[in-house]
Amino acid sequence: MNKLLPYVLLIVLCSCKQKEHKSEDVVDSESKSKEIEVIDSVSQPVLEKTFKSFEGLADTTFVRLADFSDDFAYDMRYATENNFLKAKVYDCAECYTRVKTAKALIKANDTFMEKGVKIKFFDCYRPNSVQYKMWAIVPNPQYVADPVKGSIHNKGGAVDITLVDLEGNELDMGTDFDFFGKRAYHDNLDLPEEILVNRKLLKETMEAYGFWSIRTEWWHYNLSAASNDRVANFKWECPD
Structure with a gap:
């Protein structure tokens, strides 16, 4: 049993790191998702139509x-x-x-x-x-x-x-x-x-x-x- 203990501890440590890694992936995924939602919800600048001006035109044109x-x-x-x-x-x-x-x-x-x-x-x-x-x-x-x-x-x-x-x-x-x-x-x-x-x-x-x-x-x-x-x-x- 004492001989096996180091291996058991190693497996447990690896398992914890994998769980921590998965947890980080979920956080990143949620963060990115929220970031996209924020970008999508930002009002895009409205491109107003540029209308011609009457300036310089004769009234009879x-x-x-x-x-x-x-x-x-x-x-x-x-x-x-x-x-x-x-x-x-x-x-x-x-x-x-x-x-x-x-x-x-x-x-x-x-x-x-x-x-x-x-x-x-x-x-x-x-x-x-x-x-x-x-x-x-x-x-x-x-x-x-x-x-x-x-x-x-x-x-x-x-x-x-x-x-x-x-x-x-x-x-x-x-x-x-x-x-x-x-x-x-x-x-x-x-x-x-x-x-x-x-x-x-x-x-x-x-x-x-x-x-x-x-x-x-x-x-x-x-x-x-x-x-x-x-x-x-x-x-x-x-x-x-």
């Missing part, structure tokens, strides 16, 4: 609105077949306006967002060639401007819009965009109170930033300062 703000919503109907033409007349969905129109829209939208809503676009600048197509279908100046004279849409100073909440849900305005009928008239007050309140919010806010409406379309707004601009017919480039 045409610009792509999305390059200057991402606070708008879009449903560009003439880039789809969901419009009164029943035809896609824009190669791709883009919203262009003159610089002065863009500035006014951004200011108006800031005010809307303070109230929990924002602008959604159906149409912005419209090439004059498209105006001719519209006139061929609806040759009625109550609804479509004569393309010979041109629409303020063709000048980059008009927009067709509605309001959505900050989750993107449209406010009830009583009709769809491009509804040709009295239910879309501003002076039609025979509508539910909610619709009248929504239209009033849209109209009064837009007017506060230099826009004016037309009687027959709750969605249409012209910038007063753009009335004398020239009619344009350029078509924007589409992304590849």
Whole structure:
């Protein structure tokens, strides 16, 4: 027995060291796991989109609105077949306006967002060639401007819009965009109170930033300062 004692002690010591070693591995593993969790939970720096500046641009320059703000919503109907033409007349969905129109829209939208809503676009600048197509279908100046004279849409100073909440849900305005009928008239007050309140919010806010409406379309707004601009017919480039 005495001869075996050194061997027994050696085995016990080795066993203890192995247990200590295993214990250290577990601690290291837990430590690394916690370290990874901490790293994963750290807020990564948000890379803010760099928007273009209006500095150095003439008020009459045409610009792509999305390059200057991402606070708008879009449903560009003439880039789809969901419009009164029943035809896609824009190669791709883009919203262009003159610089002065863009500035006014951004200011108006800031005010809307303070109230929990924002602008959604159906149409912005419209090439004059498209105006001719519209006139061929609806040759009625109550609804479509004569393309010979041109629409303020063709000048980059008009927009067709509605309001959505900050989750993107449209406010009830009583009709769809491009509804040709009295239910879309501003002076039609025979509508539910909610619709009248929504239209009033849209109209009064837009007017506060230099826009004016037309009687027959709750969605249409012209910038007063753009009335004398020239009619344009350029078509924007589409992304590849």
